[in-house]
Amino acid sequence: MRKQGYWGFIFTFPFLLQLVVFFIFPFLFSLYLTFTKWDLFNPPQWVGLKNWIQFLSRETFWLSLRNILYFSILFVPLQTAFALILAYLLNRQIAGKSLFRMVYFLPVITPWVAGGMIWLWIYHNDYGILNWLLERLRLSPVDWVRSGHWWIVIGSIAVVNIWKGAGYSMVLILAGMQNISNEMVEAARMDGASGWTLFAKITLPIVSPMVYMVMILSTISAFHAFDVFLVMLGDITAVADRNLVPNILIYRDAFMNFKMGGASAMAWGLFFIILATTLMQKKLEKRWVHYE
Amino acid sequence: MKALKIVFTSILIALSVAACSTDQTENKPSGGNAPNTDNPPPKEVELKIGLPGGYDITSKKIIDGFHAKYPNIKLEIEEAPWADFTTKIITRIAGNNPPDIWFQENAxxxxxxxxxVAENLEPYIKRDLKTEDYADALFSARTADGKVYGIPHGINAGALAYNKTIFQENKIPFPTDDWTYQDMIETAKKLTKDTNGDGKPDIYGFQTGNNITLGWLPWMKATGGSALDASLTKAAFTDPKSIEGLTYWADTINKLKISPSRExxxxxxxxENGKAAMVFLQYSSQVPINKNNPDMDWDTVKMPVGFNGNRFVPMVVNEWMIYSKAKPEAKEAAWTFLNYYLSDEAQTFLSESGASLPVKKTALEAVEKMTFKPGNKKAYTEGIKEAGGTLDxxxxxxxxxxxxxxxxxxIMxxxxxxxxxxxxxxxxxxxxLDENR
Structure with a gap:
């Protein structure tokens, strides 16, 4: 037994090593940094709780938190619902099923820069197709990503993120749907279930663990969102306070202003918020997720 | 024993003489601004040079010229696109692994x-340079306490560029060096035209910039305002003169509609596409214009005289810096490189590349005779001498x-x-400013 344990340790050592070097150490080091002033060159200086107090009293942090919450509230349910509908439709016997699956998955593998460029044109104030449509409907054009209203800007960006992420969530939910046995569906049909009843009473409960997982992953990715904002808002140094999200603030502080302590404190603040949200989702899990 | 001593001493003397003669013949740099080191040792030194933007921004001739003159300095060139380099350098500094010398923006x-992070170059300058041979921009990276952290890679100044064809078609005389901002605005109004009658201008008289270099700061300076005060420790945005400048700047788009909007x-x-008659143009922008639109007929005049009667010529200066934790011999080799960079030969290579203007006065004068557009390069060279200023x-x-x-x-x-x-x-x-004081 002892010999087996010894070999197990040897085989897992490379993984453990990278875990310690690239995860555990940076994780703990960043916690230490929250109590220091570090400019990435000179040795860190202990400042106690100064960074925590500073970021909690910083107006831009709370603005960024408001934005990311609004972004999550739009993104998570809409993306999950969209992925669920797509998965349901593409799980049926329809012509060109594989083609449609590929089409809906394409945004996932499209680089952000290319996808963002397309969306920036769609949203363009003068030449965008959205404003062209509004003009046709005799409505005023909207300044989508350059609006003075934060909720229009963040909402527009949330739509882009849904476009990018729905394909991946669809694949996860589709995998769950393909596990539903034909016998169960047949039995339900024999009992008179069809259409909406079949979807609501059979399909949805069975794929609910997948939907739950999609929601957890989407929530975490929403709070982490960075690339989409970087691409859609352009120059990271010129993002208006009203449109900020935490990761842009963290990046700016850490790598542009060399305030690693403050940036680490904000990153830990964000970690606690994500943790709290995830725990809340976990608590609600039992109410609607079926594992049997 | 005595015989052994004689043999040993003879060998020692012979080796010493050989070493001295090698110093004198192989390592004495030929011409240029050679480093002021007496009998430099022949030993090889490694020097890592970081080139953000690669050879598009730094002429390869300069690197090759240096390599030919100083073969004992083994170069390791680290070139990368500008954004990649400037992103990576942050973590490389944190890891104590940056190049020995590289350049970035002055700020x-x-x-x-x-x-x-940057070595104070003031003692090196004092030791080896005749500062009167260089434009004032040599000291762009000087701090209030007299330390100098960089040597200019090149000066990128602004001037007023104009499309001659548009002016000729409208029978309007070309701009001149004594133009004021008001002259420029009035002419831009005449040149803004809606040619297809859709209610939107198709040709704009002027294109207003949105950045600090060619956008809001020159307009603020034109009314006597500024971003910071002279000590660079106090913000000056609410100075009525600064607000006046910002108003003129934003009005070109929102009120006068002589410039396309930011969007x-x-x-x-x-x-470049003949849709704006005038623009504030940085010197380096002539490279893509001449490459992509060689037939375009255009020229430059000095930045206009401000509303307050004073001219301001914005200058962007990228600076070479030496890493403070580099090995002493690498630092000295890096300074040797900078000395060469400031020599007539290297400054001429810099001028030929067109990427920026040299800092050495003789090379700066030579630029005026170069034949590529704009024809009136004095708009830049004399503009710098007359009213060149960095960006607070x-x-x-x-x-x-x-x-x-x-x-x-x-606001824009x-x-x-x-x-x-x-x-x-x-x-x-x-x-x-207060937090970082």
Whole structure:
């Protein structure tokens, strides 16, 4: 037994090593940094709780938190619902099923820069197709990503993120749907279930663990969102306070202003918020997720 | 024993003589601004040079010329696109693994100086340079306490560029060096035309910039305002003169409509494509214009005289810096490189590349005779001498600029009034200046 344990340790050592070097150490080091002033060159200086107090009293942090919450509230349910509908439709016997699956998955593998460029044109104030449509409907054009209203800007960006992420969530939910046995569906049909009843009473409960997982992953990715904002808002140094999200603030502080302590404190603040949200989702899990 | 001593001493003397003779013949640099080191040792030194933007920005001839003159200095060139280099260098400094010498924007170098990353070059300059041979921009990276953290890679100044064809078609005389901002605005009004009758201009008289270099700061300086005060420790955005400048700047788009909006400007190169008659143009921009539109008929005059009667020529200066934790021999080799970079030979290579203007006066004069467009290069060279100024740069330049930019964008887009925006910028910028004092 002892010999087996010894070999197990040897085989897992490379993984453990990278875990310690690239995860555990940076994780703990960043916690230490929250109590220091570090400019990435000179040795860190202990400042106690100064960074925590500073970021909690910083107006831009709370603005960024408001934005990311609004972004999550739009993104998570809409993306999950969209992925669920797509998965349901593409799980049926329809012509060109594989083609449609590929089409809906394409945004996932499209680089952000290319996808963002397309969306920036769609949203363009003068030449965008959205404003062209509004003009046709005799409505005023909207300044989508350059609006003075934060909720229009963040909402527009949330739509882009849904476009990018729905394909991946669809694949996860589709995998769950393909596990539903034909016998169960047949039995339900024999009992008179069809259409909406079949979807609501059979399909949805069975794929609910997948939907739950999609929601957890989407929530975490929403709070982490960075690339989409970087691409859609352009120059990271010129993002208006009203449109900020935490990761842009963290990046700016850490790598542009060399305030690693403050940036680490904000990153830990964000970690606690994500943790709290995830725990809340976990608590609600039992109410609607079926594992049997 | 005595015989052994004689043999040993003879060998020692012979080796010493051989060593001295090698020093004198192989290592004495030929011509140029050679480093002032007496009998430099023949030993090989490794020097890592970082080139953001690669050879598009730094002429390869300079690197090759240096290599030919100083074969004992083994070069390791690290070239990368500008954005990649400047992103990576941050973590490389944190890991104590950057190149021995590289260049970035002046403000960034000043920030490095404040953090101790950049070596103070003032003793080297004092030792080896005749400062009167160079333009004042040589000391762009000098701090209030006399330390110098960088040597200019090149000067990138601004001038007023104009499309001759548009002027000729409208029978309007070309701009001149004594033009004022008011002259420029009045002419731009005449040149703005809606040629297809859709109610929107198709040719604009002027294209207003949205950045600090060619956008809001020259307009603020034109009314006697500025971003920071002379000590660079106090924000000056709410100075009535600064607000007046911001108002003139935003009015070109929102009130006078002589310039495309910020959003519209992103759809194409208006001046390059003959859709804007005038623009403030940095010297380096002539390279893509001459490459992509060689037939375009255009020229430059000096930046206009301000509303207050004074001229301001914005200058962007990238600076070479030496890493403070580099090995002493690498630092000395890096300074040897900078000495060569400031020599007539290297400064001529720099001029030929067109990427920026040299800092050495003789090379700067030679630029005026070069034949590529713009024909009137004195707009830049004499403009620098007369009224060249940097962009209120201090160690927190990037941080306060990032705080001000979004609000300035709002002012330019007409979403906020200059007074209201300036008030908010003032608070934010002052808070950053105070925090980093």
């Amino acid at each position: 960034v170098i000043l920030g490095y100086g404040a953090r101790g 519209l400007a992103k759809t194409g190169k208006f001046f 740069e201090n160690p927190t330049w990037n941080e306060w600029r990032a705080a001000a930019n979004p609000i300035l964008d709002d 887009d007409g979403k906020r009034s200059p007074e209201e925006g300036a008030k908010e910028i003032q608070q934010k910028v002052q808070a950053i």
